[in-house]
Amino acid sequence: xxxxxxxxxxxxxxxxxxxxxxxxxxxxxxxxLANHADEIYDLAPMDRLxxxxxxxxxxxxxxxxxxxxxxxxxxxxTLATAVVGVGAAMLVGVPLGLLAAFSDGWVGASIxxxxxxxxxxxxxxxxxxxAQTLGPSIINVILALxxxxxxxxxxxxxxxxxxxxxxxxxxACSALGxxxxxxxxxxxxxxxxSPLIVRTTLSMGYAILTAAALGxxxxxxxxxxxxxxxxxxxxxxxxxxxxxxxxxxxxxIFLVVMGFNLLGDGxxxxxxxxxxxxxxxxxxxxxPQSAPIEVAAE
Amino acid sequence: MxxxxxxxxxxxxxxxxxxxxxxxxxxxxxxxxxxVGLVGESGSGKSTLASxxxxxxxxxxxxxxxGRIMFEGxxxxxxxxxxxxxSVRGQRITxxxxxxxxxxxxxxxxxxxxxxLMRWKSPGQEHGRARRALDRAAILxxxxxxxxxxxxxxxxxxxxxxxxxxxxxVLIAMALLPEPRLIVADEPTTALDVTIQAQVLKLLLRLxxxxxxxxxxxxxxxxxxxxxxxRIVVMYAGQAxxxxxxxxxFRAPQHPYSARLxxxxxxxxxxxxxxxxxxxxxxxxxxxxxFRTRCDRASAICAGNIPTPIRLAGGHEVRCFHPIQRMAA
Amino acid sequence: MPRALAATGHRAGQFVVTLLGxxxxxxxxxxxxxxxxxxxxxxxxxxxxxxxxxxxQYGLDQPIPIQFLHYIERLVTGDLGxxxxxARPVLNDLVERLPATMELAITAMVVSLAVGIPLGVVAxxxxxxxxxxxxxxxxxxxxxVASFWLAIMMQLLFVMRLGWLPLSGRIEGSAPPHFTGFxxxxxxxxxxxxxxxxxxxxxxxxxxxxxxxxxxTIVRFTxxxxxxxxxxSSVRYLDAMGLPRHVIIWKYVLRGALTSVTTQIGLLSGxxxxxxxxxxxxxxxxxxxxxxxxxxxxxxxxxxLGATLWIAAVYIVINMLVDFxxxxxxxxxxxx
Numbered sequence: 001x002x003x004x005x006x007x008x009x010x011x012x013x014x015x016x017x018x019x020x021x022x023x024x025x026x027x028x029x030x031x032x033l034a035n036h037a038d039e040i041y042d043l044a045p046m047d048r049l050x051x052x053x054x055x056x057x058x059x060x061x062x063x064x065x066x067x068x069x070x071x072x073x074x075x076x077x078t079l080a081t082a083v084v085g086v087g088a089a090m091l092v093g094v095p096l097g098l099l100a101a102f103s104d105g106w107v108g109a110s111i112x113x114x115x116x117x118x119x120x121x122x123x124x125x126x127x128x129x130x131a132q133t134l135g136p137s138i139i140n141v142i143l144a145l146x147x148x149x150x151x152x153x154x155x156x157x158x159x160x161x162x163x164x165x166x167x168x169x170x171x172a173c174s175a176l177g178x179x180x181x182x183x184x185x186x187x188x189x190x191x192x193x194s195p196l197i198v199r200t201t202l203s204m205g206y207a208i209l210t211a212a213a214l215g216x217x218x219x220x221x222x223x224x225x226x227x228x229x230x231x232x233x234x235x236x237x238x239x240x241x242x243x244x245x246x247x248x249x250x251x252x253i254f255l256v257v258m259g260f261n262l263l264g265d266g267x268x269x270x271x272x273x274x275x276x277x278x279x280x281x282x283x284x285x286x287x288p289q290s291a292p293i294e295v296a297a298e
Numbered sequence: 299m300x301x302x303x304x305x306x307x308x309x310x311x312x313x314x315x316x317x318x319x320x321x322x323x324x325x326x327x328x329x330x331x332x333x334v335g336l337v338g339e340s341g342s343g344k345s346t347l348a349s350x351x352x353x354x355x356x357x358x359x360x361x362x363x364x365g366r367i368m369f370e371g372x373x374x375x376x377x378x379x380x381x382x383x384x385s386v387r388g389q390r391i392t393x394x395x396x397x398x399x400x401x402x403x404x405x406x407x408x409x410x411x412x413x414x415l416m417r418w419k420s421p422g423q424e425h426g427r428a429r430r431a432l433d434r435a436a437i438l439x440x441x442x443x444x445x446x447x448x449x450x451x452x453x454x455x456x457x458x459x460x461x462x463x464x465x466x467x468v469l470i471a472m473a474l475l476p477e478p479r480l481i482v483a484d485e486p487t488t489a490l491d492v493t494i495q496a497q498v499l500k501l502l503l504r505l506x507x508x509x510x511x512x513x514x515x516x517x518x519x520x521x522x523x524x525x526x527x528x529r530i531v532v533m534y535a536g537q538a539x540x541x542x543x544x545x546x547x548f549r550a551p552q553h554p555y556s557a558r559l560x561x562x563x564x565x566x567x568x569x570x571x572x573x574x575x576x577x578x579x580x581x582x583x584x585x586x587x588x589f590r591t592r593c594d595r596a597s598a599i600c601a602g603n604i605p606t607p608i609r610l611a612g613g614h615e616v617r618c619f620h621p622i623q624r625m626a627a
Numbered sequence: 628m629p630r631a632l633a634a635t636g637h638r639a640g641q642f643v644v645t646l647l648g649x650x651x652x653x654x655x656x657x658x659x660x661x662x663x664x665x666x667x668x669x670x671x672x673x674x675x676x677x678x679x680x681x682x683x684q685y686g687l688d689q690p691i692p693i694q695f696l697h698y699i700e701r702l703v704t705g706d707l708g709x710x711x712x713x714a715r716p717v718l719n720d721l722v723e724r725l726p727a728t729m730e731l732a733i734t735a736m737v738v739s740l741a742v743g744i745p746l747g748v749v750a751x752x753x754x755x756x757x758x759x760x761x762x763x764x765x766x767x768x769x770x771x772v773a774s775f776w777l778a779i780m781m782q783l784l785f786v787m788r789l790g791w792l793p794l795s796g797r798i799e800g801s802a803p804p805h806f807t808g809f810x811x812x813x814x815x816x817x818x819x820x821x822x823x824x825x826x827x828x829x830x831x832x833x834x835x836x837x838x839x840x841x842x843x844t845i846v847r848f849t850x851x852x853x854x855x856x857x858x859x860s861s862v863r864y865l866d867a868m869g870l871p872r873h874v875i876i877w878k879y880v881l882r883g884a885l886t887s888v889t890t891q892i893g894l895l896s897g898x899x900x901x902x903x904x905x906x907x908x909x910x911x912x913x914x915x916x917x918x919x920x921x922x923x924x925x926x927x928x929x930x931x932l933g934a935t936l937w938i939a940a941v942y943i944v945i946n947m948l949v950d951f952x953x954x955x956x957x958x959x960x961x962x963x
Contacts, residue, residue, distance in 0.1 A: 012767075113644070113648075114648065116641075116645065117644075117645050117648035117649060117652070118652070120645050120649070120939050120942055120943055121649060121935060121938065121939045121942070122897045122898070122900040122901030122904075122938060122939075122942060123897070123901055124901035124902070124904050124905070125900070125901055125904060125919060125934075125935055125938050125939075126935070128904065128919060128920075128923055129653065129919075129923075129931055129932070129935045132923045132926075132931060133653070133928075133931075205770065205771065209773050212773050212775075212776075213773065213774075213775055213904075213905055216773075216775050216905065217905070217908070217920060217923060217924075218924065219923070229773075229775075232773075232775065232776055232779065235779075236779065239779070239782070239783055239787060240783055240787035240788060243783060246776070246779050246780070246783070247780070249776075250773060250776035250777075250779070250780065253773050253776060254768070254771050254772055254773070254776075255771075257770070257771040257772075257773075258767065258768065258771035261767055261770050261771055262767065265767070352867045354863070354866055354867050382869075383869045383871070383872075384869065384871070386869070387867060387868060387869030388867070388868035388869030388870065389869060392868060393864065393867040393868060395860065395863070395864050395867070397860045400859055400860035400861055401860050401861055401863075401864035402861060402864075403861040403865075403879050403882075403883075404861075405882050405883060405886075406879070406882070414870065414874065414878075415868065415870070418869070418870055418871065418874070419868070419869065419870075469864075472868070482867075
C-alpha cells in the first residue's frame with residue numbers, strides 16, 4: 001500500500017515506531033535482558049543506593065535492587081496499563097459516539113452532555129479522584145484511565161460519524177433500503193478508522209504519563225512493584241546524591257511517550273491532511289505560491 | 299522615454315522536475331498614461347510578468363536568467379529588495395489584485411487596512427496629525443471616486459460585509475491612493491460577475507485616464523482587453539508574440555496565434571474555432587518559437603532561434619518568421 | 628447586548644448542570660465499585676468497631692442516593708463539608724488556597740505565551756532552518772516529559788547542584804501583607820522589594836515546569852497558524868503593495884494565527900490546572916493542587932470531592948472568559 005510506503009519515508013514517525021517496538025520487545029523479553037532478573041524483588045541492603053557500575057548499569061535503589069532490571073520489568077506494567085486503559089476507553093467511547101451520532105433524540109444529546117461533563121474536569125484531577133476512591137492498585141489505575149479517556153473517543157467518533165451521516169453516499173444507501181447495521185459496518189466504520197488510529201496512538205502517550213503520575217502519587221501499584229512512577233517517588237528522599245535513581249525511570253517514560261507521539265504525529269500527517277501540523281505542506285510540482293501560475297496539463 | 303521598459307526578460311522557476319521556463323526573452327514597453335493589455339491563456343506567463351514588474355517573484359525558486367526591467371530610468375532587477383519594497387512597490391507601482399475575496403484581510407476593518415497603507419505609502423509630505431487628517435480626507439475622496447456609497451460607514455466594516463464588486467473597488471481605491479505612475483492590474487475582474495465586470499472596468503479606465511496613470515492589465519479575455527486597453531501584447535507559453543495598438547490588433551493581427559485567438563471569439567455568422575493541440579509544457583519547451591507545434595504556418599526555421607521582432611507601422615511589432623501580411627481593408 | 632446576556636445565561640446554566648454532573652459521577656463511582664471508604668479512612672489496623680463508628684460518623688451507612696441528596700442539599704448552601712485533615716470547612720480551605728494556584732497558573736500561562744508565540748512566529752518564518760528543526764524537537768519533547776519528573780530534575784539541577792533557586796515553598800520567611808493573595812502583587816503594593824524578589828525566585832521553577840508543555844503547544848499552534856496565514860492571498864497583496872515585512876508578519880499574519888492559539892487557551896488552562904496538582908505537590912506550593920494531593924494521601928474524602936468540584940468550576944469559568952476574549956481578537960465572532 002502506498003500509505004505504508006509514505007509512512008516509511010517519514011523519518012520521525014519511523015523513529016517513533018522503532019522506539020515503541022523496542023519497548024514492546026523489552027517488555028516481552030525482560031527476563032532475558034535483565035541481568036538481575038530473579039532478584040528484582042529481593043532485598044539486598046548491603047548494596048543499596050550504589051551508583052551505576054558494570055554490574056548495575058543504572059545503579060541500585062533503596063533496598064539494593066538493580067534499577068536497570070526493575071526498569072525492564074516496569075516496562076510491562078507501563079505498556080499493559082496504557083494498552084488496557086486506552087482499550088477500555090475505546091470500548092466504551094466508540095460505541096457511545098456512534099450511538100450519539102445516529103440517534104437524534106435525547107439519547108444523543110445526553111451522551112454528548114455527559115462527555116462534556118467529564119471533559120470539564122482536568123484529566124489528572126479526575127484520574128486522581130477516581131483512583132483514590134477506588135483504592136491504590138494497578139487495576140484501579142486502569143479504570144481511572146478509561147473513565148478519563150473515553151470522552152475523547154466519543155467526541156471524535158460522534159463528530160466524524162455525524163459528518164459521514166450527512167454524506168450523500170450514506171443517505172443513498174439508506175434510501176436504497178440497506179439496514180442500519182450494514183451501513184454502519186460497511187461504510188461508517190472504515191472511514192472512522194483513520195482518525196481513530198491517530199487518536200489512539202496519541203492517547204497512549206498521555207495514558208502513560210497519567211498512569212505514571214498516579215503511580216508517583218502512590219495511587220498505583222504498591223511496593224515492591226517496579227512501576228516507573230513509584231520508583232521516581234521513592235527516589236526523592238535520596239536526592240541529590242542518588243541522582244541515577246530518579247533520572248533513569250524518568251528518561252524511560254520520556255522515551256516511550258516520545259515514541260508514541262512521533263508515531264502519532266506521523267500518522268496524523270498521513271491520514272488526516274486537514275490536521276497537518278507538524279510538517280510543512282509539500283507540493284508535488286513547485287508552483288510558487290506568490291506567483292500563481294497554472295502549469296499546462298500534460 | 300517610456301515609463302516601463304522590459305527588455306529581454308527571461309525567468310525560470312526551479313522545480314523538482316527541472317527548471318520551468320516561465321518567460322523567454324520578453325520585451326514590453328509602457329508609455330506614460332498608456333493602458334497596455336497583456337493577453338494570454340493560463341500558463342502563458344502573464345502573471346509571472348506582472349509579478350516580475352512588482353518584484354514579488356518567490357526568491358528561493360526563481361532565477362532571472364536575463365533581461366532588465368527599466369522603470370523611471372532604473373533597472374528594478376538591480377535594486378536591492380529593501381529599496382524596491384519601500385520606495386517602488388505600493389508607491390510608484392501599485393497592484394489591483396485578481397482575488398477581491400482574499401486580498402483584504404478578513405480580520406481587519408477596511409479603515410484599518412487603509413490606514414496601514416497610508417502610514418507607509420502616503421504621498422503626503424507632512425507628518426503627524428496634519429498628515430493623518432490629509433490622509434483620511436484622501437481615503438474618503440478615493441472611496442467616493444470608486445463610487446462606494448457612504449464611505450465613512452464602509453471604513454468601519456469588515457471585508458466580509460462587502461460584496462465582491464465593492465471589495466474590488468476598494469482595492470482600486472487603494473491602488474490609486476499612493477499616486478502611482480503605474481498600476482499592475484492582474485486579471486482584476488475575473489472573479490466578478492459579468493455585469494459587475496463591465497462597471498468596474500469602466501470605472502478603472504476613467505480613473506486612470508483622469509490621473510494619467512499607466513496600467514499593465516493582464517487578462518485572458520480579449521473582449522475585456524478591447525474595452526479598455528490602448529495596446530495589446532499577446533503572450534504564449536512565456537513568449538511575447540505580438541504587440542499592437544488595440545484597433546490595429548483587432549483589424550489586422552500579424553501573428554498566426556493572434557489570428558487564431560481572434561478566430562476563437564464568438565462572432566455572428568460563424569462558429570468559434572478552437573486551436574488544436576495543447577500549450578506545451580514549460581519544463582522542456584519547444585525551441586525557437588513555442589507556438590510552432592500548433593501553427594499551420596510553421597517551418598524548419600521556426601525551431602531555430604526565436605524570430606527577431608518585425609516592426610510595422612504604428613507601434614506594431616510581431617515576432618514571427620511567417621507573419622500574416624494581409625493588410626486591413 | 629441582549630445576545631451577550633443570553634449567551635452568559637446559557638453558560639451559567641451549563642455551569643450548574645456540569646457541576647451537578649460531576650457530583651453524580653463521584654457518587655456513581657462510589658456506588659459501583661465495592662470499595663469501602665470507611666475502611667480506607669480508618670486505616671489498615673482499625674478494628675471493625677472503629678470502622679463502623681467512622682461509617683456512622685460520616686453518614687456512610689446510609690444508602691448512596693440519600694448521601695447524594697444530603698450532599699446536594701449542603702452544596703446549594705455553599706457547604707462543601709468539613710475536611711478531616713484540617714477540621715475546617717472545605718470551602719474555606721479552598722478559597723484560601725486558590726490565589727496560590729492562580730498565581731502559579733497565570734504566571735505559567737503568561738510565560739508560555741510570551742515565549743511560545745514569538746518562537747512560533749520565528750519557526751514559521753524560518754521554516755526548515757536549523758532553528759525550526761531544533762524548535763520542533765523541543766516541542767515534541769514538551770509533550771513527552773512527565774511534569775513531576777521534570778520538576779524533580781529541575782530541582783536537582785537548579786537547587787541542589789547549582790544552588791541558584793530555592794527548593795520549595797512560595798517565599799522565604801513570612802508572607803507579604805494580604806491584599807490579593809498574590810505574593811507578587813502584594814509585595815509590590817507593600818513596596819517590599821525583598822519579598823518581591825523572594826517570591827519571584829520561588830515562583831521560577833514551578834512556573835517553568837508547568838509552562839513547559841504549554842509552551843510547546845503554543846509554539847506548535849502558532850507555527851501552524853502562521854504557515855497557514857502566510858500562504859493566503861492577503862499576504863501576497865500586502866507584499867505586492869510594499870508593506871514592510873515586519874508589519875505583514877507581526878500584525879496581519881499573527882492575528883490570524885492567534886485565533887487558533889486562543890481556541891487552545893481554554894484547553895491549556897485545563898492542562899495547567901491538572902499539571903499544577905503534581906507540580907504543587909513537589910514544590911510544596913500551598914495551592915489547590917497540593918490540597919488535592921494531600922487530601923488523597925489522607926483519605927480526606929470530603930476535601931477531595933470539594934476540591935474536584937472547585938477545580939471544575941474554575942476551569943469552566945476560565946473557558947467562559949476565553950470565549951469572550953476570542954471575540955476581541957476575531958471581530959467576526961461578535962459580528963455574527
